[in-house]
Amino acid sequence: MTVPETTVPAPRLSPTATLVLAVLLDQPMHPYEMLVRLRKRRDDRLVRLNPGAVYHAVDRLERDGLVERTGVDRDGNRPERTVYAITDAGVAAHHDRTRDLVRETPPEYPAFPVGLALVHDLPRDDALALLRERRAALAAATDGARERLEAVVARGLPRRVLLDADFELHRTAAEIAWLDATIADVESGALSWTEEFAPAFRFPRTTSPQETS
Structure with a gap:
């Protein structure tokens, strides 16, 4: 066999x-x-x-x-x-x-989106301060990373081996642009921090077994 x-x-x-x-x-x-x-x-x-x-x-x-x-x-x-x-x-x-x-595009679970999903629980001014703080930190890091990238390219390192760094710069720039727009909307009131949930999105209160007995 x-x-x-x-x-x-x-x-x-x-x-x-x-x-x-x-x-x-x-x-x-x-x-x-x-x-x-x-x-x-x-x-x-x-x-x-x-x-x-x-x-x-x-x-x-x-x-x-x-x-x-x-x-x-x-x-x-x-x-x-x-x-x-x-x-x-x-x-x-x-x-x-x-x-x-x-x-491949596997699911990723970074911490920042979790914070965004919960930040509405904080007071408006706290949320604004945190968004501004993140924006400032990203901008500072991006400036330094861009300078280092330009320096090594100027010294003759081919750009094809730096695609990961280039990608991170563009991704961070997109996040900064989103933060700028969101901060502006919160400041202007276009993004309300006090708007009530529509009835369709209100979760009914769950009754415990003890309350029904």
């Missing part, structure tokens, strides 16, 4: 593991050098980077056959460090995961 072959699904790479594979596309290196490269690339803007996260990602990648040991690196009296290289399977996995990350 012939046993049908089963296809083992490829492991789903975490964002950190995908970034580790990205730096290994350049050359083999040990995990600490990977961490240094990732920080120099400012990839800590995208994921939480620390030695533990990188070493854990490398262990998983090696287990899944996406990286392999190629030797050791010794620098002076420092302990030997294992050097890893990306495998052909790792290159394919990196490209596949990158396609997924760009194409």
Whole structure:
């Protein structure tokens, strides 16, 4: 009897593991050098980077056959460090995961929309102050980020490797524009803070079992 072959699904790479594979596309290196490269690339803007996260990602990648040991690196009296290289399977996995990350639109649950859903419970002046505070913080961060982006582009870094930073700048600019419009509407009264709910949107009071007995 012939046993049908089963296809083992490829492991789903975490964002950190995908970034580790990205730096290994350049050359083999040990995990600490990977961490240094990732920080120099400012990839800590995208994921939480620390030695533990990188070493854990490398262990998983090696287990899944996406990286392999190629030797050791010794620098002076420092302990030997294992050097890893990306495998052909790792290159394919990196490209596949990158396609997924760009194409997919999974639900995200950032905290700010939760605050917006609840801010109407606060007094109008408190809500306005909070919106203005957020707007000022975003504007300050955007100015600094734009200056850094323009500086590295002027030094010759291709814009194609900075699409994530460019996207964040545009997304933040859109949020600032929304905040400006919303703040103006609250200030002018176009967005009322005291308008009553229409009857169709009033929730009836729920009666507890004790009250009906």
